[in-house]
Amino acid sequence: MIKEKLLTLPMEPGCYLMKDKNGQVIYVGKAKKLKNRVNSYFRGSSHDNKTTKLINNIVDFDYIVTNSEKEALILEYNLIKHHKPRFNVMFMDDSSYPYLRLTNEKYPTFKLVRDTKRMKNAKYFGPYPNVGYARELLSLIEKIYPLRKCKNMGSKVCLYYHIGLCLGPCEFEIDSKIYEEMTAEITSFLNGNTKKVVKELIKKRDAFAEKLLFEKADEMQTLLESIEHVTAENYMQIDLEKSTDVFAYYIDKGYVSIIGLLYNKGKLLHKHQILKPIYDDVEETFISYIVQYYQLNRVPKELILPYGLNLNALNEVLETKIIQPQRGEKKKLIELAIENAKINLDQNFEVVNKQEALNEIALEQLSALIQCNTNRIELFDISHTAGKSAVGAQVVFVDGIASKKDYRLYKVSNKNNDFANMQEIIYRRLFNAKKNKTIFPDIIIVDGGKNQITAAKEILEALEISSICLLGLAKNEKHQTSTLINDRFEAYDIDRESELFYLLINMQDEVHRFAISYHKRLREKKFKESILDEIENIGLKRKQKLLSHFKTVNKIKEASLDQLSEVIGRKSGQAVYEFFKKER
Numbered sequence: 169m170i171k172e173k174l175l176t177l178p179m180e181p182g183c184y185l186m187k188d189k190n191g192q193v194i195y196v197g198k199a200k201k202l203k204n205r206v207n208s209y210f211r212g213s214s215h216d217n218k219t220t221k222l223i224n225n226i227v228d229f230d231y232i233v234t235n236s237e238k239e240a241l242i243l244e245y246n247l248i249k250h251h252k253p254r255f256n257v258m259f260m261d262d263s264s265y266p267y268l269r270l271t272n273e274k275y276p277t278f279k280l281v282r283d284t285k286r287m288k289n290a291k292y293f294g295p296y297p298n299v300g301y302a303r304e305l306l307s308l309i310e311k312i313y314p315l316r317k318c319k320n321m322g323s324k325v326c327l328y329y330h331i332g333l334c335l336g337p338c339e340f341e342i343d344s345k346i347y348e349e350m351t352a353e354i355t356s357f358l359n360g361n362t363k364k365v366v367k368e369l370i371k372k373r374d375a376f377a378e379k380l381l382f383e384k385a386d387e388m389q390t391l392l393e394s395i396e397h398v399t400a401e402n403y404m405q406i407d408l409e410k411s412t413d414v415f416a417y418y419i420d421k422g423y424v425s426i427i428g429l430l431y432n433k434g435k436l437l438h439k440h441q442i443l444k445p446i447y448d449d450v451e452e453t454f455i456s457y458i459v460q461y462y463q464l465n466r467v468p469k470e471l472i473l474p475y476g477l478n479l480n481a482l483n484e485v486l487e488t489k490i491i492q493p494q495r496g497e498k499k500k501l502i503e504l505a506i507e508n509a510k511i512n513l514d515q516n517f518e519v520v521n522k523q524e525a526l527n528e529i530a531l532e533q534l535s536a537l538i539q540c541n542t543n544r545i546e547l548f549d550i551s552h553t554a555g556k557s558a559v560g561a562q563v564v565f566v567d568g569i570a571s572k573k574d575y576r577l578y579k580v581s582n583k584n585n586d587f588a589n590m591q592e593i594i595y596r597r598l599f600n601a602k603k604n605k606t607i608f609p610d611i612i613i614v615d616g617g618k619n620q621i622t623a624a625k626e627i628l629e630a631l632e633i634s635s636i637c638l639l640g641l642a643k644n645e646k647h648q649t650s651t652l653i654n655d656r657f658e659a660y661d662i663d664r665e666s667e668l669f670y671l672l673i674n675m676q677d678e679v680h681r682f683a684i685s686y687h688k689r690l691r692e693k694k695f696k697e698s699i700l701d702e703i704e705n706i707g708l709k710r711k712q713k714l715l716s717h718f719k720t721v722n723k724i725k726e727a728s729l730d731q732l733s734e735v736i737g738r739k740s741g742q743a744v745y746e747f748f749k750k751e752r
């Protein structure tokens with residue numbers, strides 16, 4: 169079928185979609201001339217191992233003709249985003265870097281966001297590749313400047329007002345100049361001008377100390393230390409007046425290392441890097457990657473790329489100044505980026521290549537053991553605490569590599585009945601695949617022994633699915649993984665030092681981690697929402713007083729009886745103290 173299709177390809181620009189035996193799109197590419205590019209995959213035998221692996225998985229292809237290279241470039245991005253092909257070089261699993269957004273409204277808000285295009289009436293600061301740093305900065309600004317927190321304003325003040333993090337514009341008339349001043353100061357602060365804020369906090373700290381209000385003085389000192397921490401980044405400084413990104417690449421051993429140096433007003437804020445196998449023309453792969461990156465992140469005022477690349481299509485897609493320097497300081501920035509890309513490849517190639525080799529060996533061992541295809545393996549696990557906040561998790565490994573875009577989480581309804589919960593999540597997974605005619609796994613591995621295997625087996629039989637190999641990872645009396653069992657409850661003898669055993673342990677740890685983390689999130693959310701409501705004699709006002717004074721539920725839980733009594737009285741304090749004493 170492929171040979172016949174190759175004859176029909178036009179000499180026009182467009183995109184091509186390579187498919188595997190399941191009809192899944194495994195690679196998307198673009199070409200100036202579709203006929204030449206697609207034929208090159210099936211002509212000759214000079215491909216490297218990575219490209220050969222891709223070609224061996226291709227059983228069909230489709231193509232879409234476009235009017236221009238620009239259209240092909242945009243279409244390629246959209247197709248990659250939609251299909252998420254496993255052989256494409258993709259940016260961060262379709263995630264973008266976070267920004268801090270300050271809205272330009274009567275009552276402005278300040279939030280951490282990833283989409284910088286949804287709201288035009290706002291200022292964006294970033295990007296912040298270190299999400300933890302961005303959250304810390306957000307928390308610091310919120311403590312200093314009490315902006316509105318709610319998405320939709322009500323008519324009464326909420327807890328944020330009572331704990332001093334909001335001025336309460338929903339209930340009180342606030343002078344607009346106050347918000348204008350806060351907005352200007354936040355903008356100045358995030359642009360690096362912290363002296364005014366520091367001076368004001370020092371003044372407040374000293375005033376509180378003189379009045380013997382040491383708790384308040386300590387709060388000011390904590391804020392000062394936080395400012396010192398978040399502004400202590402060691403930036404590399406160069407002579408650039410505008411936001412400038414520098415991207416370059418280095419290719420060797422069938423891998424491409426792409427490096428982005430992100431500058432803002434001459435300060436190097438971050439080095440973005442990626443190392444991936446390459447299956448196509450490296451220059452076109454690099455340009456496609458740049459398009460992906462800027463579809464998810466704000467375009468800088470200036471973009472510096474290596475000299476010699478054909479940027480006709482890219483210039484039409486990106487609305488910014490693109491420079492390809494041949495000399496001078498900006499040429500040195502390209503050289504710096506290339507050197508960083510080379511170092512990234514040299515340092516990480518052995519690790520990545522070794523891991524791929526170990527995965528291949530492990531999958532060969534598994535295939536020989538169970539006589540099944542090992543391309544797509546899905547693992548399932550259940551997590552709950554005495555039946556509360558019960559959840560299920562599904563993780564997916566394709567060719568031994570975690571495919572996180574295919575991970576799924578399930579809220580289940582059978583409390584502490586693990587048998588019924590396992591049946592529920594496997595039924596939902598396979599019924600949807602059957603109904604929507606999407607891909608089935610080659611292997612299902614349940615976290616458990618005979619009981620969990622029986623649960624999954626009954627679902628496979630009920631749905632009349634016989635193409636999936638069913639396995640279970642059973643534990644010994646020490647709760648350590650010890651045995652791989654098939655659906656006939658036969659145990660396989662696996663060398664505990666083998667590549668297969670290590671791969672199975674890693675897979676099991678991953679599904680266990682994924683399930684537990686979701687369960688903990690639900691449990692913590694429920695705890696925060698309801699724990700104070702469960703205490704007798706603690707109404708809304710006392711709850712607000714406690715949160716205003718102690719700030720968090722954990723600090724309330726750790727407080728002594730005397731500390732609680734000072735805030736809400738002896739009787740109520742006793743009730744809170746006794747309640748959390750039982751919880752301990």
